[in-house]
Amino acid sequence: EDKVVQSPLSLVVHEGDTVxxxxxxxxxxxxxLLWYKQEKKAPTFLFMLTSSGxxxxxxxxxSILDKKELFSILNITATQTGDSAVYLCAVFYSxxxxxxxxxxxxxxxxxxx
Amino acid sequence: xxxxxxxxxxxxxxxxxxxxxxxxxRSGDLSVYWYQxxxxxxxxxxxxxxxxxxxxxxxxxxxxxAQQFPDLHSELNLSxxxxxxxxxxxxxxxxxxxxxxxxxxxxxxxxxxL
Numbered sequence: 001e002d003k004v005v006q007s008p009l010s011l012v013v014h015e016g017d018t019v020x021x022x023x024x025x026x027x028x029x030x031x032x033l034l035w036y037k038q039e040k041k042a043p044t045f046l047f048m049l050t051s052s053g054x055x056x057x058x059x060x061x062x063s064i065l066d067k068k069e070l071f072s073i074l075n076i077t078a079t080q081t082g083d084s085a086v087y088l089c090a091v092f093y094s095x096x097x098x099x100x101x102x103x104x105x106x107x108x109x110x111x112x113x
Numbered sequence: 114x115x116x117x118x119x120x121x122x123x124x125x126x127x128x129x130x131x132x133x134x135x136x137x138x139r140s141g142d143l144s145v146y147w148y149q150x151x152x153x154x155x156x157x158x159x160x161x162x163x164x165x166x167x168x169x170x171x172x173x174x175x176x177x178x179a180q181q182f183p184d185l186h187s188e189l190n191l192s193x194x195x196x197x198x199x200x201x202x203x204x205x206x207x208x209x210x211x212x213x214x215x216x217x218x219x220x221x222x223x224x225x226x227l
Contacts, residue, residue, distance in 0.1 A: 034216075042115070042203055042218035043156070088156060099169050101146075103156040 003027050004091050006104035013111055017079050021107045023089030024071040031092040031099060033072050035063055038086045038106070046074070046087075079111045116140065117206050117219035125225045131192040134222045138185055138206030144168065145187040146207070146216060147179055151200035162187055163209070194226045 007022045025033065032050045036043035047056045049065035049072060056063050060079075065072045076083055086106040092099055116139035126132055138145050147159040149172075158171035162181035173179075176194075181187040191198060201223050205216035 042220050044115075045215045045217065048215060090156075100171060101158040101169070102171075103158070105155045 003102045004104040006107050010108040018077045021074040025091045027093035029094035034090045036088040081111050084111045115217040119219040123223045134189040136187045136204030142206035144207040146205045147189050148203040149200045199226045
């Protein structure tokens with residue numbers, strides 16, 4: 001079963017729109033949640049979240065974690081065509097004597113002019 | 114440019130063969146992670162090494178193995194290759210071993226098994 005579920009799977013918006021991407025998880029011994037942006041090649045790191053309710057911001061992007069409801073959102077305001085990418089959410093959790101890292105399937109964002 | 118290098122960029126081989134993928138972490142980083150990304154499975158964590166020792170294991174097949182050398186570069190060995198092993202293989206590095214750290218990804222090696 002999927003431990004990390006992202007929604008929507010795909011999203012098409014116009015430049016200037018604001019989008020919210022969702023990531024829910026179901027793991028025991030949660031450690032941290034990470035967001036990545038993947039364009040044509042390797043993922044690039046956006047945020048790491050470990051505490052509930054503390055918003056992390058970087059320019060037009062922001063993210064927050066809710067450890068009680070087991071989800072995180074990634075907001076992008078005033079979207080630009082350069083924001084077009086797949087956004088990946090990943091969760092670190094402890095299990096079987098070590099820790100594991102599981103990724104969601106990603107949300108494909110397309111920003112059209 | 115993340116500072117993580119991977120070779121080769123592309124690799125085409127036949128079923129049943131064995132290949133080795135190489136990763137050099139960012140200067141000073143002690144941890145190396147390996148991932149497989151295929152169209153149907155998304156990004157899958159395979160294995161992590163920290164300072165030469167295996168630290169965490171994900172969905173790595175028994176046909177696959179990895180190691181990290183004293184100079185901290187790492188190799189992922191894939192043997193008895195099957196068509197389904199065709200994928201992008203990424204490595205990532207981080208300064209230490211903890212899960213509280215950012216990982217920096219290399220550009221990936223695209224493997225095609227024919």
